Amino acid sequence: MLFNSLEFAIFLPIVFFLYWFVGKENTRLQNIIILISSLFFYGCWDYRFLFLLSFSILLDFYSGIKISEAATPRSKKLWLITSITINLGFLLFFKYYNFFVQSFADLLMNFGFQPNIWTLKIILPVGISFYTFHGLSYVIDIYKGRSEPTRNLIDYSVFVSFFPLLVAGPIERASHLLPQVQQARHFSAEKASDGLRQILWGLFKKIVIADVSAMYANEIFSSSTHLHASTLVLGAILFTFQIYGDFSGYSDIALGVARLLGFELLKNFSYPYFSRDIAEFWRRWHISLSSWFKDYVYIPLGGSRGGKLKAVRNTFIIFLLSGFWHGANWTFIFWGLLNAIYFLPLLLFDRNRNNIEIAAKGKTLPSLREFFAILITFAQVVFAWIFFRAESLRYAFNYVKGIFSRTLFSTPEVFPKTQLVLIAIFLVIEWLGREQPYAIAGISIQWPRPVRWSFYFMIIFIIAIFKGSPQQFIYFQF
Numbered sequence: 001m002l003f004n005s006l007e008f009a010i011f012l013p014i015v016f017f018l019y020w021f022v023g024k025e026n027t028r029l030q031n032i033i034i035l036i037s038s039l040f041f042y043g044c045w046d047y048r049f050l051f052l053l054s055f056s057i058l059l060d061f062y063s064g065i066k067i068s069e070a071a072t073p074r075s076k077k078l079w080l081i082t083s084i085t086i087n088l089g090f091l092l093f094f095k096y097y098n099f100f101v102q103s104f105a106d107l108l109m110n111f112g113f114q115p116n117i118w119t120l121k122i123i124l125p126v127g128i129s130f131y132t133f134h135g136l137s138y139v140i141d142i143y144k145g146r147s148e149p150t151r152n153l154i155d156y157s158v159f160v161s162f163f164p165l166l167v168a169g170p171i172e173r174a175s176h177l178l179p180q181v182q183q184a185r186h187f188s189a190e191k192a193s194d195g196l197r198q199i200l201w202g203l204f205k206k207i208v209i210a211d212v213s214a215m216y217a218n219e220i221f222s223s224s225t226h227l228h229a230s231t232l233v234l235g236a237i238l239f240t241f242q243i244y245g246d247f248s249g250y251s252d253i254a255l256g257v258a259r260l261l262g263f264e265l266l267k268n269f270s271y272p273y274f275s276r277d278i279a280e281f282w283r284r285w286h287i288s289l290s291s292w293f294k295d296y297v298y299i300p301l302g303g304s305r306g307g308k309l310k311a312v313r314n315t316f317i318i319f320l321l322s323g324f325w326h327g328a329n330w331t332f333i334f335w336g337l338l339n340a341i342y343f344l345p346l347l348l349f350d351r352n353r354n355n356i357e358i359a360a361k362g363k364t365l366p367s368l369r370e371f372f373a374i375l376i377t378f379a380q381v382v383f384a385w386i387f388f389r390a391e392s393l394r395y396a397f398n399y400v401k402g403i404f405s406r407t408l409f410s411t412p413e414v415f416p417k418t419q420l421v422l423i424a425i426f427l428v429i430e431w432l433g434r435e436q437p438y439a440i441a442g443i444s445i446q447w448p449r450p451v452r453w454s455f456y457f458m459i460i461f462i463i464a465i466f467k468g469s470p471q472q473f474i475y476f477q478f
Contacts (some may be wrong), residue, residue, distance in 0.1 A: 087132050230407060
């Protein structure tokens with residue numbers, strides 16, 4: 001059930017009605033309604049994987065209690081290791097089994113062997129990377145003494161399976177979401193209208209920016225060997241907006257839906273394409289994943305303590321893991337490596353914390369220096385996305401090779417004028433609203449009511465024009 005589908009447009013009002021008018025202010029009943037709705041939502045993807053989700057929930061729920069009640073450090077650690085091993089075991093099997101087998105076979109073939117490999121036709125459970133990380137952070141936080149386990153299975157199940165974030169994040173922490181699940185929630189018309197506004201902007205990002213850009217990007221990437229270099233550059237730029245509109249659009253819808261139900265989820269994107277260096281980009285792109293790796297991998301490895309060499313090592317580990325988390329393909333690992341290389345000079349010269357505030361804060365336009373810094377960072381990101389998008393490393397390198405040719409300054413064979421105009425308008429709106437939680441949170445609400453509603457209806461009209469058959473969100477495959 002896609003957020004941008006008719007089914008979800010029917011599903012959400014039903015859940016909203018049951019939650020607020022049947023559940024009223026009975027927190028337990030509201031949580032039961034959310035849990036049933038979330039399991040139904042997940043079952044619409046593939047009901048067979050409800051068992052896997054339920055098993056993961058039960059495993060971490062009871063592991064958390066056992067870790068807390070453990071009489072000895074050894075017993076405490078044993079429960080933690082059990083939970084981590086089983087969780088990662090499922091993730092590695094479903095997501096990476098064929099990758100490991102094929103990679104090992106390719107290695108043997110390089111030495112002259114001809115192995116008979118055994119791969120499996122494995123269906124990847126949607127959202128497994130996200131809900132696995134929810135559970136891992138929960139048991140690790142209990143083990144570290146940062147939080148106490150809940151003994152209410154319904155509350156914990158809602159924390160893991162909450163349908164707005166279940167299949168593509170943001171990756172929540174129990175310390176942030178679980179207290180919201182446990183406390184009483186009261187309907188707020190102001191929060192609900194804000195949630196609807198964010199949902200609308202998320203749908204615009206997904207349907208108008210991402211899906212239409214995808215149509216042209218797919219056309220260019222599928223026939224890259226026959227196209228001019230200028231067209232290849234345009235294809236990479238279009239994919240850059242496709243993946244941003246797709247994933248940040250999903251996150252906006254997820255946060256908006258959660259706000260309709262009285263919850264506040266972690267912000268997952270903060271205008272990453274206005275970043276002035278790659279360190280700032282990673283503080284603004286997929287924030288929940290970056291912070292998860294920082295808290296549960298980077299800092300336990302020693303972080304930046306122990307000198308530059310250790311910091312460089314840990315940084316490369318984080319970026320490679322981030323690439324590997326995205327999928328079972330060497331292209332993702334190379335993408336992670338490339339971002340680590342981008343990050344390296346900033347780390348070595350202690351410049352990775354230079355740009356904390358949003359660009360040109362409190363100003364209408366950036367300075368010339370900021371403008372070129374944004375442009376250079378954007379170019380780095382576009383280049384890296386080529387490897388993320390490519391089907392193989394060989395394809396990616398051939399694509400890059402095609403860019404550096406004499407046709408770089410020729411007229412692109414594919415030139416979607418309307419889409420490029422819409423992207424330009426989108427960028428202007430994002431820039432004007434960059435200091436807000438989402439782009440239209442402030443710039444529209446301050447306008448007179450007739451202007452404001454005209455703006456909303458214009459967005460709805462544009463969405464209606466460009467809406468075709470619902471397209472799956474990119475990050476569902478991760």
